[in-house]
Amino acid sequence: MPAQPNTDLTQFGLTEQEVQHTLGVVKVRDVDYADLYFESCLSESVSMEEGIVKRAVKSVSQGAGVRATAGEKTGFAYSDELTKRDLEIAAGTARYIAQSPQGGQPVPVTHCVKPVRDLYPAQTPISEVATAERVDLLNLIDAEARRYDPRIKNVMASFNTEYKIVMVATTDGRMVGDVQPLSRLQVTCIAEENGNRQMGTFGGGGRMAFAYYHEQDRYKHYAREAARQAILNLSAVDAPAGVMPVVLGGGWPGILLHEAIGHGLEADFNRRKTSAFSSLLGKRVASEACTIVDDGTLPFRRGSLNMDDEGTPTSRTVLIEKGILRGYITDKLNARLMGIPLTGNGRRESFQSIPLPRMTNTFMLAGESDPQDIIRSVNSGLYAVSFGGGQVDITNGKFVFSASEAYLIEDGRITKPVKGATLIGSGPEVLTKVSMVGHDLKLDEGIGTCGKDGQSVPVGVGLPTIRIDQITVGGTRG
Amino acid sequence: MNTTLPAVQDYSQLAVDVLGKARQCGATEADVIVVDGRNLSVQVRLSAVDRLTKAREKRLGLRVFFGKRSASSSTSDFSKSSLDQLVADTCSLAKAVAEDPVSGLPAGDAYAGDCPDLDLFDATDLSTDEHIALAKRAEAAALSADPRVSNSEGADFNSSDGRVVLANSHGFVGDYRSSSFSMSVSPVATDPSTGGMQRDSWYAIQRAYARLDSPESVGSEAARRTLRRLGARKVPTCKAPVIFDQEMAGSLLGNLCGALSGYALYKGASFLIGQLGQAIAPEAVTVYDDGRMPRGFGSRPFDGEGLPTRKTPVIERGVLKSYLLDTYSGKKLGLASTGNASRSVGESPSSGPTNFFLVPGTATPADMIRSVKRGLYVTELIGFGINMVTGDYSRGAAGFWIENGELAYPVEEITIAGNLKRMFLTIETVGNDLEFRGRIASPTIQISEMTIAGD
Known part of the structure; x- marks a missing residue:
């Protein structure tokens, strides 16, 4: 693949006439809007365990999705063949939702343009970095993690890269394309002592070049953090159970925002009035100290995009301002049906799935408290700094997220590490209990993947240190 | 309108051809898997079509061994030039990783000799309109179950079928077809006293269409499960x-x-x-x-x-x-x-x-x-x-x-x-x-x- 790839139709072996013709087939009378999404994706993964890099996987995929919307209806078909005939068949299927006669007038579109912003300037695709260099990186990680402590018994590390070229042609007459690199380095360590086995995981990534992982010795940091967590867990005590104050550390614990409010503010659930937040616009859903944004425009971040998968430039959307619910994140269908602004959050996993309103990078702005003061303010509670996954029931607002590194706070001091525990709360209530927000906003390292309707997309989160006065902690020590 | 997709194909010969190419490139062992499938999925919400998705997809996966080194790859592009490139790339990838003493295909005498019919495939071909009607019936049963069922995240009906071909350099070639028919309903109920909402769902899935529960029973079970959560x-x-x-x-x-x-x-x-x-x-x-x-x-x-x-x-x-x-x-x-x-x-x-x-x-x-x-x-x-x-x-x-x-x-x-x-x-x-x-x-x-x- 060339270092400066085309984002034009030649990449897909198509002409402008074929694109205009296909849009013409799908844009029949009752269709409000239609688009074609072309995607070519090359992904590679190398992984190691037991001290040897034993797996290498490469995947090539290419295809197109054709979508038509009519009122609330969406018709969608996709094809992994990009001939004129295959696109015609897909277009014929997509327009099935509209019971109008066959059209056929080609829809004019512009020449393909690039998005205005360039958040991840075209770089040498990591696929052009010799496999041997990636293998070396994993070997260095293995050595670093084992050097950390002799109780580290196994190191599993993987390096995944993706290089995606996308193009969207719409019945608004636009055609826009983007090149989207993405990579992630992940390390898991297993520690063992006297039959007690524990695990630690750390990683990072984003839309940057390979050199990133060597800069500032990042790979060493990932290896040491995974090892440190595994060793720490060897001495973890049972987590407490019940309602208590919880202090969340900065960065990845921002998954709280993603689960507790982010999903509930996606426009589709609110248009259908099935979200716990459906009637709360303009109302207080968080304490005065909380301002929360979704921002797809941060350079090189995992959740960032120059444009969303409908060709709309991404933006910074204020979700909650000083505790008041201000807005939803939207895609074209829901923005049109609800008559609210388009925020550039229409995302899809691939050409095989339809766009949905999805988060990009979701975080809380920094407050004024000193993080040390926040910890000192708690008599008896939990300090959680690292999390595994989370999940939410959009309709009743109940959400969970699971701590993988946490400590007891006793008399204002961090004491013993505790075993992982799930925290559970109610989305519209939990942020009203945030009484202190630190001045130390941190974004996560770039490992998040969000699932919705069976589609996975990369996302980011961020958080300063915060104090939640009351939340239920699901440990075993009653 | 003809809503039938082309039938899935037997790609055994393609798999054997790719194995041949891998051998030419010096691979000591290799296996190839090809899957070909189609699906039609319809979602209705509040008695109207909300989403209709139709697709046909195919994919070929290759694994090559050079002694104790191995790599895997996959592609959706079955053109000759693309597959040649895939084989070459996979072979160079395999040469770049470390030797793994345990790696390799199973010994030659262990492969499945019989290929019993496990009744995994049902050729029932339902039209798009039939999919829509079934999903609507399932949702209607939930919506009419109780006045507190106030809203819906929709009901869907899906059908899919596909073929899997697996072949390897020890001469094993096997294939089987399968199908699946499923539906699900996700009603939303509102507590009249508090305004609090709950959602739940129910579903049915079978290899054969005739064995599927009725849309009415799936819909009313979904409503029952949702209503019982109120309060x-x-x-x-x-x-x-x-x-x-x-x-x-x-x-x-x-x-x-x-x-x-x-x-x-x-x-x-x-x-x-x-x-x-x-x-x-x-x-x-x-x-x-x-x-x-x-x-x-x-x-x-x-x-x-x-x-x-x-x-x-x-x-x-x-x-x-x-x-x-x-x-x-x-x-x-x-x-x-x-x-x-x-x-x-x-x-x-x-x-x-x-x-x-x-x-x-x-x-x-x-x-x-x-x-x-x-x-x-x-x-x-x-x-x-x-x-x-x-x-x-x-x-x-x-x-x-x-x-x-x-x-x-x-x-x-x-x-x-x-x-x-x-x-x-x-x-x-x-x-x-x-x-x-x-x-x-x-x-x-x-x-x-x-x-x-x-x-």
């Missing part, structure tokens, strides 16, 4: 017996599969390391993995490496009898493959369940609830609070509080916590209500005590 509240933090309904007991069995996977075991990432031959559950617990159950969702005549599938006793009267192994993870553990290689196109095989189930006991779920003075009946679990290395378990839960043998009121915003090792050892009762709605199935089970965190 849910927290309970005080306590320790109590917990009954897992069929679906949630199935999720526990899924956790068991994860811990029995050969890959988790040899990496040291399972709480069941070294437990073979040990009692890991009470005598009432017997678990099978059966790859040849007719019409099963995990059934297939051969596994992801071409080895014959079989029925394996996994736990017999509480004693752990077998792990779930493919050739590689088996060798790492000094054991033979159990025919449990699972292969997703483009990945090297891993090991996983086929049809994995807990043999039913005699107690009805009602008997089990009646036997509990104070406890929890769990009908939903959310989150990922499971540590497979230690077995530590902590998940968000919803369900019903049991008072004096009766379901007293719905509960939510609580967690249940314990340790999976201990949870399996303290299964008190196994219900009589085993039903397959997927590859992993369990009757209702009762665990003697867990920590419930609430108020």
Whole structure:
């Protein structure tokens, strides 16, 4: 693949006439809007365990999705063949939702343009970095993690890269394309002592070049953090159970925002009035100290995009301002049906799935408290700094997220590490209990993947240190 | 309008051709998997079509070996030039990784010779309009069940069919077809006194269309499950017996599969390391993995490496009898493959369940609830609070509080916590209500005590 790839139709072996013709087939009378999404994706993964890099996987995929919307209806078909005939068949299927006669007038579109912003300037695709260099990186990680402590018994590390070229042609007459690199380095360590086995995981990534992982010795940091967590867990005590104050550390614990409010503010659930937040616009859903944004425009971040998968430039959307619910994140269908602004959050996993309103990078702005003061303010509670996954029931607002590194706070001091525990709360209530927000906003390292309707997309989160006065902690020590 | 998609094809010859190319490039061993499938999915919401998706997809996965080095790849582009490039790229990738002494295909005499018909394919071809009508009927049954069913996240009806071809350089070539028909309904109910909303869902899935439950029964069950959640509240933090309904007991069995996977075991990432031959559950617990159950969702005549599938006793009267192994993870553990290689196109095989189930006991779920003075009946679990290395378990839960043998009121915003090792050892009762709605199935089970965190 060339270092400066085309984002034009030649990449897909198509002409402008074929694109205009296909849009013409799908844009029949009752269709409000239609688009074609072309995607070519090359992904590679190398992984190691037991001290040897034993797996290498490469995947090539290419295809197109054709979508038509009519009122609330969406018709969608996709094809992994990009001939004129295959696109015609897909277009014929997509327009099935509209019971109008066959059209056929080609829809004019512009020449393909690039998005205005360039958040991840075209770089040498990591696929052009010799496999041997990636293998070396994993070997260095293995050595670093084992050097950390002799109780580290196994190191599993993987390096995944993706290089995606996308193009969207719409019945608004636009055609826009983007090149989207993405990579992630992940390390898991297993520690063992006297039959007690524990695990630690750390990683990072984003839309940057390979050199990133060597800069500032990042790979060493990932290896040491995974090892440190595994060793720490060897001495973890049972987590407490019940309602208590919880202090969340900065960065990845921002998954709280993603689960507790982010999903509930996606426009589709609110248009259908099935979200716990459906009637709360303009109302207080968080304490005065909380301002929360979704921002797809941060350079090189995992959740960032120059444009969303409908060709709309991404933006910074204020979700909650000083505790008041201000807005939803939207895609074209829901923005049109609800008559609210388009925020550039229409995302899809691939050409095989339809766009949905999805988060990009979701975080809380920094407050004024000193993080040390926040910890000192708690008599008896939990300090959680690292999390595994989370999940939410959009309709009743109940959400969970699971701590993988946490400590007891006793008399204002961090004491013993505790075993992982799930925290559970109610989305519209939990942020009203945030009484202190630190001045130390941190974004996560770039490992998040969000699932919705069976589609996975990369996302980011961020958080300063915060104090939640009351939340239920699901440990075993009653 | 003709809504039929072209039928799936037999790609055996293509697979054999790609193997030939790999051999020309110097590969000492190779295997190829080709999958070809089509699906049609219709979602309706509030009696109107919301989303219609139709697709045909195909993919080829290649794995090559150069002695003890190997790499995998996959593509959706079956053109000759693209496949030639894929073979060349995969071979150079394999040369770049380290030697793995255990790597390689299974020995030549182990492959599946018979290819029994497991009744996995039903040729019923439903039109788009029939899909729409079935989804509408299912949703209508939910919406008309009760005035409190106020809204809907929709109902869907899906059909799909496909073919899998697997071939390797030892001369094995096998293929099978399968189909699936499914529907689900997700109603939303509103509590008239508080305005609080709840959503739940129900579903049906079968290999054969004729075996599917009626849309009406799926819709009314979805409504029943949603309505019973209205008015849910927290309970005080306590320790109590917990009954897992069929679906949630199935999720526990899924956790068991994860811990029995050969890959988790040899990496040291399972709480069941070294437990073979040990009692890991009470005598009432017997678990099978059966790859040849007719019409099963995990059934297939051969596994992801071409080895014959079989029925394996996994736990017999509480004693752990077998792990779930493919050739590689088996060798790492000094054991033979159990025919449990699972292969997703483009990945090297891993090991996983086929049809994995807990043999039913005699107690009805009602008997089990009646036997509990104070406890929890769990009908939903959310989150990922499971540590497979230690077995530590902590998940968000919803369900019903049991008072004096009766379901007293719905509960939510609580967690249940314990340790999976201990949870399996303290299964008190196994219900009589085993039903397959997927590859992993369990009757209702009762665990003697867990920590419930609430108020």
